[in-house]
Amino acid sequence: MLLRPRLLRHRSRKYQRPLFYTLLALFILDVWSILRSRGAAIRSSIASTAKPAGGLGEAASPSAHKHDYPTVFIVSVHRNTEKILRSSWNENLLRLVDHLGHDRVYVSAVESGSQDHTKEALLDLQAQLAARGVNYTINLGTTVWEQLDELFAWPEPNTPAAERPGWIWDSDEGHYALRRIPYLARVRNQAMAPLLAEAALQGGQGRRFDRVLWINDVAFDTEDVLTLLDTRGGHYAAACAMDFKEYPLYYDTFALRDADGDKAVSPHWPWFRSADARADVRAGRPVRVQSCWNGMVVFNALPFYDTSPVSDSPLKSGHTPQPLLFRGVDDSLAEYHLEGSECCLIHADNPHSRFSDVPTSSSGRRRQPVVNGDAETSKDIGVWLNPNVRVAYSAPVYRQVRAGGDGSGVFPGGFSAVYGTWVNRWQRALSSVQFVLEGQTVLNRLRRWRAETPAGEQPRNEPGAVCLINEMQIMWQNGWKHL
Numbered sequence: 039m040l041l042r043p044r045l046l047r048h049r050s051r052k053y054q055r056p057l058f059y060t061l062l063a064l065f066i067l068d069v070w071s072i073l074r075s076r077g078a079a080i081r082s083s084i085a086s087t088a089k090p091a092g093g094l095g096e097a098a099s100p101s102a103h104k105h106d107y108p109t110v111f112i113v114s115v116h117r118n119t120e121k122i123l124r125s126s127w128n129e130n131l132l133r134l135v136d137h138l139g140h141d142r143v144y145v146s147a148v149e150s151g152s153q154d155h156t157k158e159a160l161l162d163l164q165a166q167l168a169a170r171g172v173n174y175t176i177n178l179g180t181t182v183w184e185q186l187d188e189l190f191a192w193p194e195p196n197t198p199a200a201e202r203p204g205w206i207w208d209s210d211e212g213h214y215a216l217r218r219i220p221y222l223a224r225v226r227n228q229a230m231a232p233l234l235a236e237a238a239l240q241g242g243q244g245r246r247f248d249r250v251l252w253i254n255d256v257a258f259d260t261e262d263v264l265t266l267l268d269t270r271g272g273h274y275a276a277a278c279a280m281d282f283k284e285y286p287l288y289y290d291t292f293a294l295r296d297a298d299g300d301k302a303v304s305p306h307w308p309w310f311r312s313a314d315a316r317a318d319v320r321a322g323r324p325v326r327v328q329s330c331w332n333g334m335v336v337f338n339a340l341p342f343y344d345t346s347p348v349s350d351s352p353l354k355s356g357h358t359p360q361p362l363l364f365r366g367v368d369d370s371l372a373e374y375h376l377e378g379s380e381c382c383l384i385h386a387d388n389p390h391s392r393f394s395d396v397p398t399s400s401s402g403r404r405r406q407p408v409v410n411g412d413a414e415t416s417k418d419i420g421v422w423l424n425p426n427v428r429v430a431y432s433a434p435v436y437r438q439v440r441a442g443g444d445g446s447g448v449f450p451g452g453f454s455a456v457y458g459t460w461v462n463r464w465q466r467a468l469s470s471v472q473f474v475l476e477g478q479t480v481l482n483r484l485r486r487w488r489a490e491t492p493a494g495e496q497p498r499n500e501p502g503a504v505c506l507i508n509e510m511q512i513m514w515q516n517g518w519k520h521l
């Protein structure tokens with residue numbers, strides 16, 4: 039018995055070197071395959087025609103190809119965005135409308151509560167749009183003082199829920215507080231309002247747009263937008279970019295859910311838990327997701343005019359079709375300490391986002407578009423993340439994510455790719471437990487909320503369950519905070 043461990047030790051030393059070299063070889067092979075797995079970005083070029091699905095459209099004269107572009111309603115909300123507006127945003131937006139065609143776009147921007155000179159920067163933009171004859175609505179909202187007054191207009195304690203929509207009890211402070219998400223949803227709907235107002239002109243025969251393009255306070259260029267518009271040859275309910283605040287870390291985790299409904303496992307490339315999603319990211323293919331926003335997102339505009347139900351939609355029968363709007367979850371659900379981003383709920387509410395699960399023999403679950411009626415329109419379904427469009431919240435980071443980090447144009451740079459892949463593996467291993475626990479907490483509260491529907495009310499239902507997280511967010515001073 040005593041001899042054995044020594045024998046083992048001796049043996050193990052004998053095997054140490056081969057083991058070391060085997061591991062080293064495997065590691066080198068792994069690094070090599072990770073580096074090779076990064077595809078070059080597939081992007082639409084300004085010089086080619088409007089439909090460069092294969093990347094090789096014929097060059098056409100600018101006036102000819104403009105009419106192949108969809109008409110676009112460009113929309114944004116602003117609060118303390120002066121820096122990016124003045125450094126690049128205004129200029130990039132003007133380049134974009136020059137390229138798409140002045141008579142084929144509409145620009146709608148809403149500002150509120152800024153403490154810097156965002157209002158002045160937007161007025162500069164307005165002057166430039168007017169000079170070009172572009173139609174626009176620029177809505178300079180409340181001052182920071184008016185906004186504070188609004189936040190301090192607490193309803194009395196014991197106000198019935200129906201009389202204080204958007205307010206939630208703050209037990210730390212002993213008064214009601216304004217919920218952040220319904221507030222943001224209201225501002226976004228305000229920015230969307232000119233879309234319907236335009237269509238309502240001329241007795242309802244006014245202009246309608248093909249696409250709704252939301253742009254955050256990011257650095258971007260015309261090619262980014264063209265690439266995004268052309269995601270899947272233009273067939274989508276919505277398509278999003280990727281956004282970055284710091285190279286190479288992905289930023290907007292609040293709204294992103296993969297096709298399985300999971301959040302990104304890590305801010306490092308290739309971000310996802312789903313193997314399908316990771317394969318798509320590496321190949322530069324659009325990634326099927328349930329929800330995303332990411333700095334820039336384009337929607338098929340149809341559901342914002344009216345949501346005529348498609349099969350498999352929650353709006354099927356018994357509901358009057360109505361235009362898609364931004365919203366928060368119900369106050370009664372938020373009281374269970376749950377919140378969901380308005381940028382995720384909009385996809386959950388959009389009947390065109392939906393896919394049905396079609397089981398296939400070999401690979402198990404594989405999501406297919408719902409095919410019903412007109413085959414052409416049923417292709418315009420699903421939410422897609424286009425990994426070839428990378429925008430950033432500052433000019434230096436934008437240059438980095440566009441150049442790929444090491445300047446080769448391949449994203450991300452070599453070190454970030456290897457490091458990110460290993461972080462992804464590690465996080466996936468950890469997240470299996472963590473995601474289940476988190477998901478369980480949310481699900482239990484959702485069940486309790488449903489079960490506790492007051493007598494005589496419609497059964498409680500939240501179609502955006504995938505968006506829910508264990509948070510409570512309120513407006514606070516000139517920003518917001520968690521409760």
Ligand SMILES: *[C@@H]1O[C@H](CO)[C@@H](O)[C@H](O)[C@H]1NC(C)=O
Binds near residue numbers: 140142
């Ligand atoms: C602006 O809107 C009006 C009303 O819809 C329309 O008649 C006009 O052609 C538009 N102008 C441009 C440049 O798009």
